Amino acid sequence: MYAEERQQAMVQLIGQQGRVSVAELAANLAVTTETVRRDLSALERMGLIRRVHGGAVPASALAAIESGISERDQDNTEAKDAIAVAAIALLPPPGSMIIIDAGSTTARFAALLPRDHRLTVVTHAVSVAARLAGLPHIDLFLLPGRVRTTTHAAVGAETVAALSNIRADVSFLATNGISTTFGLTTPDRDEAATKRALAAAGRRAVVLADSTKIGVESSLRFAALSEIDVLVTDSGISDDDASALAAADVEVVIA
Known part of the structure; x- marks a missing residue:
C-alpha cells in the first residue's frame, strides 16, 4: 500500500469510528506505530484529522478535546x-x-x-x-x-x-x-x-x-x-x- 492510500484509509477509519488509537490504526493497516504517528502528523497538517492523546479524531471534532485527569x-x-x-x-x-x-x-x-x-x-x-x-x-x-x-x-x-x-x-x-x-x-x-x-x-x-x-x-x-x-x-x-x-x-x- 502506498503512503497516499494508507493515509486515505486512516482518514476513512477515523471518520467512521470518531476516535481511533494509534495501536488500532497500526494493526488495521499492518504498519508500525511510528509510521502511523508520522502519517497522522501529515494528515493533521493538511487539516484532515486532529491528533489527540493516543490517537486521532475527525477534523470536525471539537478543538479543545481533552481527557480528564x-x-x-x-x-x-x-x-x-x-x-x-x-x-x-x-x-x-x-x-x-x-x-x-x-x-x-x-x-x-x-x-x-x-x-x-x-x-x-x-x-x-x-x-x-x-x-x-x-x-x-x-x-x-x-x-x-x-x-x-x-x-x-x-x-x-x-x-x-x-x-x-x-x-x-x-x-x-x-x-x-x-x-x-x-x-x-x-x-x-x-x-x-x-x-x-x-x-x-x-x-x-x-x-x-x-x-x-x-x-x-x-x-x-x-x-x-x-x-x-x-x-x-x-x-x-x-x-x-x-x-x-x-x-x-x-x-x-x-x-
Whole structure:
C-alpha cells in the first residue's frame, strides 16, 4: 500500500469510528506505530484529522478535546510508574525548591518523594497538594487560581502572577503533546499560560511524559524544546524522535 492510500484509509477509519488509537490504526493497516504517528502528523497538517492523546479524531471534532485527569490516570500506567521512579533521580539537593505540574505522571512522581529528602514544593495541582499536605519533610505552597474541572489544576492570571515571584531549582512538568518541530503543547489557553509560567519559574525544566505523547500536537504551545532541559520517557520513543530531541539539546532519560 502506498503512503497516499494508507493515509486515505486512516482518514476513512477515523471518520467512521470518531476516535481511533494509534495501536488500532497500526494493526488495521499492518504498519508500525511510528509510521502511523508520522502519517497522522501529515494528515493533521493538511487539516484532515486532529491528533489527540493516543490517537486521532475527525477534523470536525471539537478543538479543545481533552481527557480528564481520572481518565488519563488509567492510560499507560506501567510506563508512567517507571517514569516517576526515574525522575526521582533528578531531584535537586535537600533543602531545594521544586515545582510540580498537574498531571497523572507528575502525581505519581510526587507520591514517591523520599522521606529523607527535605524539599519546598510549589504546585497548582489539587491532587499533588493532597498527596503532600502534612508531610513533615515537605514545605508545601499551593498556588492560587481557578481550579479546572478537567485537570484539577489552578490556572489563570492569579496563578501566573504568583509564579512570576518564584525561582525554583527544578520545574517538573507534564504535557499533552511533544512535537520535535513545534514543542510542548496543551489545548486550553489558561492551562498553556500557567504551564508557560511553571516552566519559566524553574532554573531547570524536566518533562515527564510517556512516549505516546511524542509526535502529538495540541493547539497551544507553552514551551519550545530550547526551554526544556530533560525529557523522562519510556522505551517506546523512536530513534528519530530521540535524535531530534538530542539535536535540540534536550537530554532524554529512558525509564
